[in-house]
């Protein structure tokens with residue numbers, strides 16, 4: 001799936017260098033950045049360097065006060081958002097329970113921060129509500145010139161099932177976002193993962209054109225409800241030619257994997 005994204009990025013004129021570490025940034029006479037040096041000794045001329053390194057929770061304050069800190073450095077709220085006696089947490093400073101592994105995971109997203117903030121707010125004002133956990137559902141797009149690709153994922157990837165010690169089978173299908181004869185139809189590639197013994201849905205990834213990515217929500221709803229691959233393949237999803245194929249792309253992937261299993 002990442003190869004599909006890379007080909008769009010490269011088609012937009014970007015040179016992609018993978019598995020390469022940045023060893024140094026060199027500056028010119030006036031102190032301006034001029035070169036990026038990789039660990040393998042390649043030297044890349046640069047006018048601007050943008051570092052996209054992810055984020056880390058700044059939890060020193062709580063750690064020094066004795067609050068528990070997770071493996072990603074975030075606070076570990078209980079389901080009601082409580083960190084300790086009279087201390088509550090929500091958002092990017094916190095880890096959250098992943099519904100598929102049952103373990104804390106660090107997924108700093110606005111969708112979680114909003115829900116967690118509401119849970120904490122309700123509990124602080126006398127309520128008793130809990131945060132349901134996370135699935136890692138994310139969505140984005142790459143757009144440059146004529147190149148346009150939507151990207152989405154939910155649940156566990158192949159690497160994550162390996163790390164979690166879960167057996168998984170997967171396949172990728174190619175389809176279209178609308179019936180093939182409709183002018184708005186764009187390509188959509190769907191990867192689906194399931195557990196062979198239980199037939200539980202484990203994850204999905206989507207790479208495609210306009211209106212491809214938001215289809216991930218059908219799989220996210222299925223994961224939230226611990227749905228089997230067979231149920232995802234047969235559930236009642238909408239269809240009309242401008243919007244989908246008669247077998248929705250998500251369901252074609254699920255059906256083919258179910259058949260193979």
Ligand SMILES: Cc1cc2nc3c(=O)[nH]c(=O)nc-3n(C[C@H](O)[C@H](O)[C@H](O)COP(=O)(O)OP(=O)(O)OC[C@H]3O[C@@H](n4cnc5c(N)ncnc54)[C@H](O)[C@@H]3O)c2cc1C
Pocket residue numbers: 090091092093108109110111112113
């Ligand atoms: C460029 C970008 C795009 C994003 N796009 C998406 C997206 O499409 N979808 C999605 O789900 N998520 C997205 N996110 C992530 C999302 O924005 C965050 O997960 C979310 O804002 C976290 O909310 P928060 O309240 O925990 O933290 P924040 O929104 O960071 O709020 C923390 C606040 O605390 C303040 N603060 C920090 N230290 C102190 C201090 N010592 N005293 C007082 N105040 C302090 C900060 O100034 C800030 O206002 C994006 C993030 C970025 C940066």
